[in-house]
Amino acid sequence: MSTDQQEPNPDDFDTIVLGTGLAESIIAASLAKASQKVLHIDPFPTYGGPRHSSLTIPELVAHLPDLENSSYEYPAGSSAAAGGSFQQDVETGSRGRQYAISLYPAILPARGKLIDTLISSGVSGYIGFRVVDGIGLWQPSTSTGAGTSTNRGEEFASDIKKVPSSKGQVFKDKTLSLMEKRKLMKMLMFVANLDETKAIDDALLKDKIDMPFVPYLQQAFDLPLAMARDIAFGIAHCTTGKEPALVTLLRMQRYLRSLSRYSPTSSFLVAQFGGIGEIVQGFCRSCAVYGGTYILGDMARIKSGKQTEEGVEIQIEAQEGALRGKRLIGTDKALKQAGLLDASGDGRGSRRKIEESEPRRSNCVAIVSGLPPMVRSAFSSGRDGAQQTEEQEDEDEVAGNDVLVLVAPPPEDQEKGQEVSRILFMGSGTGSCPEGEYVVYISTPTRIGETNPAKALLDRLFVTPTSTALPTSAHQPGRHGPDQAPCWWGSFERVRVVGRDGPRGRARSGRAGRSGRRDDHQARRGRGWRR
Amino acid sequence: MSRNAQSFKLVLLGESAVGKSSLVLRFAKDEYSDFRESTIGAAFLTQTLTTDEGRDIKFEIWDTSTTPGYRSLAPIYFRNSAAAVIVYDITQRSQASFAQAKTWVQTLRRQADPSITIILVGNKLDLASSSRGTDRELAEAYAEEEGLLFVEASAKTGENVQEVFMQVAKKLPLAPPPQATSGGGGKPGQKGVKLAPGQASGQQAAQACNC
Ligand SMILES: Cc1cc2nc3c(=O)[nH]c(=O)nc-3n(C[C@H](O)[C@H](O)[C@H](O)COP(=O)(O)OP(=O)(O)OC[C@H]3O[C@@H](n4cnc5c(N)ncnc54)[C@H](O)[C@@H]3O)c2cc1C
Ligand SMILES: Nc1nc2c(ncn2[C@@H]2O[C@H](COP(=O)(O)OP(=O)(O)OP(=O)(O)O)[C@@H](O)[C@H]2O)c(=O)[nH]1
Numbered sequence: 001m002s003t004d005q006q007e008p009n010p011d012d013f014d015t016i017v018l019g020t021g022l023a024e025s026i027i028a029a030s031l032a033k034a035s036q037k038v039l040h041i042d043p044f045p046t047y048g049g050p051r052h053s054s055l056t057i058p059e060l061v062a063h064l065p066d067l068e069n070s071s072y073e074y075p076a077g078s079s080a081a082a083g084g085s086f087q088q089d090v091e092t093g094s095r096g097r098q099y100a101i102s103l104y105p106a107i108l109p110a111r112g113k114l115i116d117t118l119i120s121s122g123v124s125g126y127i128g129f130r131v132v133d134g135i136g137l138w139q140p141s142t143s144t145g146a147g148t149s150t151n152r153g154e155e156f157a158s159d160i161k162k163v164p165s166s167k168g169q170v171f172k173d174k175t176l177s178l179m180e181k182r183k184l185m186k187m188l189m190f191v192a193n194l195d196e197t198k199a200i201d202d203a204l205l206k207d208k209i210d211m212p213f214v215p216y217l218q219q220a221f222d223l224p225l226a227m228a229r230d231i232a233f234g235i236a237h238c239t240t241g242k243e244p245a246l247v248t249l250l251r252m253q254r255y256l257r258s259l260s261r262y263s264p265t266s267s268f269l270v271a272q273f274g275g276i277g278e279i280v281q282g283f284c285r286s287c288a289v290y291g292g293t294y295i296l297g298d299m300a301r302i303k304s305g306k307q308t309e310e311g312v313e314i315q316i317e318a319q320e321g322a323l324r325g326k327r328l329i330g331t332d333k334a335l336k337q338a339g340l341l342d343a344s345g346d347g348r349g350s351r352r353k354i355e356e357s358e359p360r361r362s363n364c365v366a367i368v369s370g371l372p373p374m375v376r377s378a379f380s381s382g383r384d385g386a387q388q389t390e391e392q393e394d395e396d397e398v399a400g401n402d403v404l405v406l407v408a409p410p411p412e413d414q415e416k417g418q419e420v421s422r423i424l425f426m427g428s429g430t431g432s433c434p435e436g437e438y439v440v441y442i443s444t445p446t447r448i449g450e451t452n453p454a455k456a457l458l459d460r461l462f463v464t465p466t467s468t469a470l471p472t473s474a475h476q477p478g479r480h481g482p483d484q485a486p487c488w489w490g491s492f493e494r495v496r497v498v499g500r501d502g503p504r505g506r507a508r509s510g511r512a513g514r515s516g517r518r519d520d521h522q523a524r525r526g527r528g529w530r531r
Numbered sequence: 532m533s534r535n536a537q538s539f540k541l542v543l544l545g546e547s548a549v550g551k552s553s554l555v556l557r558f559a560k561d562e563y564s565d566f567r568e569s570t571i572g573a574a575f576l577t578q579t580l581t582t583d584e585g586r587d588i589k590f591e592i593w594d595t596s597t598t599p600g601y602r603s604l605a606p607i608y609f610r611n612s613a614a615a616v617i618v619y620d621i622t623q624r625s626q627a628s629f630a631q632a633k634t635w636v637q638t639l640r641r642q643a644d645p646s647i648t649i650i651l652v653g654n655k656l657d658l659a660s661s662s663r664g665t666d667r668e669l670a671e672a673y674a675e676e677e678g679l680l681f682v683e684a685s686a687k688t689g690e691n692v693q694e695v696f697m698q699v700a701k702k703l704p705l706a707p708p709p710q711a712t713s714g715g716g717g718k719p720g721q722k723g724v725k726l727a728p729g730q731a732s733g734q735q736a737a738q739a740c741n742c
């Protein structure tokens with residue numbers, strides 16, 4: 001292609017794209033494919049930028065200080081850390097590079113726009129995927145009790161309820177009465193056959209389209225509260241359970257229809273080698289194949305920028321002269337950094353100030369050398385009940401427990417619309433870590449006065465079944481299972497972006513006016529997870 | 532297309548203007564131009580080859596521009612690559628593109644799958660008699676030390692170009708290419724999902740030459 005490309009000036013571009021986040025990368029790839037000359041730059045050193053990259057441990061450790069309320073640790077006492085060499089191996093040896101840790105852990109429904117885009121753009125050819133092997137509902141609150149119970153393995157395991165992934169599994173479920181099973185199947189059939197265009201006239205939806213989801217399920221299908229909540233959080237993947245009925249039903253329908261596209265028992269996929277970060281690289285690669293030029297890291301730092309008659313002109317560290325684009329695309333934040341958008345100008349910029357009071361989510365990622373015992377026993381395949389012998393210890397991957405998801409619903413008596421906590425286990429089959437280990441991602445709402453609640457959840461997960469009390473503080477020796485204790489964890493906070501006006505950081509075009517597209521924000525709640 | 536060809540990803544590395552794209556074009560299309568423009572961004576094309584044993588090998592060739600300042604190679608570039616062709620220009624002094632080739636070897640050792648097949652290629656052999664700058668012996672000794680395949684070739688005359696890819700093909704494993712090994716110890720291929728509706732038909736980009 002390049003052979004007959006006569007470039008008048010190598011520093012002139014049709015479009016300059018600022019930032020290599022997912023949205024920007026998809027845009028860059030599609031513009032390049034449409035024969036535009038694209039310059040794609042990001043002052044962050046890795047593809048994906050500060051939000052969507054996948055990083056090695058050393059890279060993440062270097063990046064953590066830039067994130068809010070961040071910390072990390074190599075806890076002593078875990079078997080993998082024995083001898084104190086783990087930290088050294090990771091930070092100076094080659095070991096750290098064997099990890100691909102996503103700043104944006106997310107599972108992808110097998111049917112959705114992102115998957116469609118990946119396939120139609122050909123980018124899927126660059127990327128390998130894994131299916132999510134199982135989803136479980138976890139009620140950590142019930143196991144805390146007064147901290148006095150003499151917990152045994154089964155009790156712990158029973159706190160995790162595996163979400164059935166097929167009709168057969170629903171019928172086998174011994175915890176449900178026949179009546180409940182009938183109601184449940186009726187509900188699932190309703191969702192499967194729901195026709196969006198006729199929804200308003202549907203007897204089961206009429207006047208209830210915007211009703212909060214959990215009460216809606218109770219009312220429309222006469223389901224008990226517990227079951228309604230299980231459906232809302234385990235199948236529809238609600239964040240609060242109060243999302244409006246119709247959009248939630250339609251999303252659930254998409255998840256149900258995702259079943260069997262790539263796996264008979266799973267609706268979701270993850271990209272290998274670090275998830276979104278890898279997907280981003282795929283789009284950037286595709287952009288480059290169609291002639292896109294890339295500058296990343298310090299060399300891409302923008303020194304100045306201005307609008308001109310022909311478009312935009314920017315100065316970057318990489319070179320003396322200006323780079324010109326007929327058009328420039330980036331988020332508000334990126335445009336401001338480039339000096340192309342007045343911090344207070346244009347009315348929109350000023351609106352987005354991050355308030356202290358804005359809802360935050362606490363995130364924790366840990367490297368562990370095995371699944372927590374209670375998770376392993378809950379997902380041990382082909383067995384009834386929770387008991388499981390230790391001989392299966394290393395068989396998790398074989399048993400199809402490479403990628404697992406736990407959802408911890410908010411307390412039942414929720415008044416303020418509390419949010420779920422989510423936990424994602426990525427095993428070595430995903431290419432995120434060496435064999436036998438897992439990367440654990442935890443995301444949980446931060447409530448006022450709490451410090452590092454995500455790390456606290458991590459501690460709860462890895463408490464040993466035989467310990468008599470639950471740990472209240474971080475890693476006390478002997479409280480963790482000796483084999484699974486985290487050998488590294490890091491945590492940070494993020495403001496959760498929701499709102500009628502659409503998410504923060506909407507990608508903007510330097511030229512085109514606002515499209516006036518209304519964000520279907522409800523359908524996207526819980527971003528940072530499912531897309 | 533080809534019958535049951537086994538598909539392998541091959542990356543091209545080396546300093547700008549050593550002739551990476553020229554080698555690929557000679558190999559894939561038997562074309563050559565004295566006025567080849569520097570690759571902008573990246574290129575991707577496929578070429579199938581049959582080994583002496585009758586094995587069909589389909590190379591997915593990842594070429595890229597290494598113009599300094601522009602382009603940071605993403606990990607995805609090395610990911611799952613079964614082979615790397617590292618090219619230098621024999622007309623340059625060994626401190627130049629040959630030294631750069633050695634740096635690429637180190638990078639591959641760090642970032643790529645340990646089982647990757649690497650071939651070191653000294654290009655522009657047609658100019659050997661008039662203006663050789665890097666000794667064959669020097670490069671050969673280095674390749675041996677590092678356990679690399681080695682060949683001198685000319686994209687211009689076509690000499691040894693087929694040989695480069697044939698040597699690589701012979702070294703490739705009979706089993707399916709590694710799926711999930713670099714960067715993690717995943718079990719190759721197991722449960723991995725490819726989204727393309729059909730392996731070959733999904734990769735539209737693979738059919739067209741974009742260089
Ligand atoms: C894994 C993943 C899958 C996605 N799949 C879909 C999908 O199937 N369908 C779909 O419509 N969208 C999809 N998106 C885009 C998604 O809707 C927006 O990225 C998201 O709403 C931004 O929220 P955030 O909290 O991640 O914002 P940020 O992390 O601040 O932004 C993330 C990125 O999205 C860009 N962005 C933010 N808001 C918008 C917006 N309104 N329009 C365009 N770009 C925006 C930003 O420029 C940035 O690059 C997906 C995003 C991700 C990360
Ligand atoms: N004499 C001679 N010239 C060659 C040979 N191979 C390539 N060239 C010339 O060397 C120049 C660079 O070749 P390319 O194939 O574009 O080099 P490249 O390594 O792809 O360069 P970048 O894309 O910039 O990284 C061109 O002018 C080619 O004509 C060769 O075997 N002999």
Ligand SMILES: [Mg+2]
Nearest residue numbers: 551552569570
């Ligand atoms: Mg080239």
